[in-house]
Amino acid sequence: MPQSNKKSMTLTTAEENYLKAIYHLSEGGKKGVSTNDVAAEMKTKPASVSDMLRKLGEKEVIEYRKYYGVHITDEGKKLALQTIRKHRLWEVFLVEKLNFAWDEVHEVAEELEHIQSPLLIQRLDAYLNYPKFDPHGDPIPDEFGDVKARPRVALNEMEVDQTGQIVAVKDSSAAFLRHLDKMGAYIGARIKVLDKVEFDGSLEILVDQKKTLFMSKDVAGNILVLQS
Amino acid sequence: MPQSNKKSMTLTTAEENYLKAIYHLSEGGKKGVSTNDVAAEMKTKPASVSDMLRKLGEKEVIEYRKYYGVHITDEGKKLALQTIRKHRLWEVFLVEKLNFAWDEVHEVAEELEHIQSPLLIQRLDAYLNYPKFDPHGDPIPDEFGDVKARPRVALNEMEVDQTGQIVAVKDSSAAFLRHLDKMGAYIGARIKVLDKVEFDGSLEILVDQKKTLFMSKDVAGNILVLQS
């Protein structure tokens, strides 16, 4: 029989990770998420995913129809957002309090997010002064799962003379983050588009009103800006 | 074949917990630790312990002779002390930064201590300003496993008019800690023995030079004092 999710469902660490992956894959696109997609995201084999989907389906955090992919349920979305909330709060802690660089925090936060203690998260949130965004500029859901969306635009889509603040990157791989750093850009930097080169679409950017740098269209496409 | 512990042994969470339990049971007394003792400490069944002892023996963190209990090896002691170090650092964090009460921190620290990231612990240690003792007064091993021992005496063994500071409790169960709190005593309190009752060995204690309270011999036996 299906799990009676009267109160709150308890998920194992592995289940939480799968659910988070499914949630992320669900973002943008009403289509169901495929077994193969989940396997790729989780770096496991499709066979393992099938097993897990059955389990998550029984717990009613996803809707599972064999061969047709899955949809996350409201209950599942709520749980996924809680995990994301914890992950991002810990990232803020690591960067702001322990002086981690923002390309070093992901793996550790991946572990910390599974600590089970509502009180801990409540206190951590207060200690960090209720941050609304993590160091990568991603929004932190509140305890009810609500997120403050921030209107963002890819840097390569901005026009000459427009200004804003770098708030996130699409590809947050360590390699890309390091590249950004090396160029002299970073999350939080205030920027202005000085020029867009016709030839290859590359951009000339002014950072913090003092440093200018050039970046390719592709790099700029990975950078998200809050316009101002 | 035995695990070649060339570099550093990696233990699972369960193994770390068993090793920590064995380390604590080893303290005081050269005698080997029995399977039953470990089972009681870990709240598992002796059969489960036998299995785990075999595994820990293969990893050479304990010396295991069937039917004769175990002794922790130097390598095992080092690993246990690392776990204890992490546990106690997290306890300091929870109390000093997140305003947890000192009887609320154990369970959460029990989870946090298994996060794998040497950098995290290094940074946390620095952030907390390299504390030498946790909120219960227990010493925090340094990264090499060295501990600053603090000479402590049980409160019931002190004489009338002697003074000191409460630095630890033997039984740190939530129940006992709450009882202590309710009486008006706490870790860090400066105390003076005002009287020892012949009849039942109970004590009259002056706390922080203003509040007097009575406690049974048993309660006093659970309280450790740094004499001054």
Add this chain to the structure above:
DNA sequence: ATTAATATTTAGATAGGACTAAAACTGAAA
């Protein structure tokens, strides 16, 4: 030195999470 009581280990199960190999399903091309 036996026997009885206690402690410990082995054997066999269960449950979570992962894998490989094989079977079954879907959907699109011929």
Add this chain to the structure above:
DNA sequence: TTTCAGTTTTAGTCCTATCTAAATATTAAT
């Protein structure tokens, strides 16, 4: 509408960590 490539599921195996029940070893008492 049949075939087939790609996707997904099932079946069977492995590993960790736990349990119960049964077997065996140790220790203490007679």
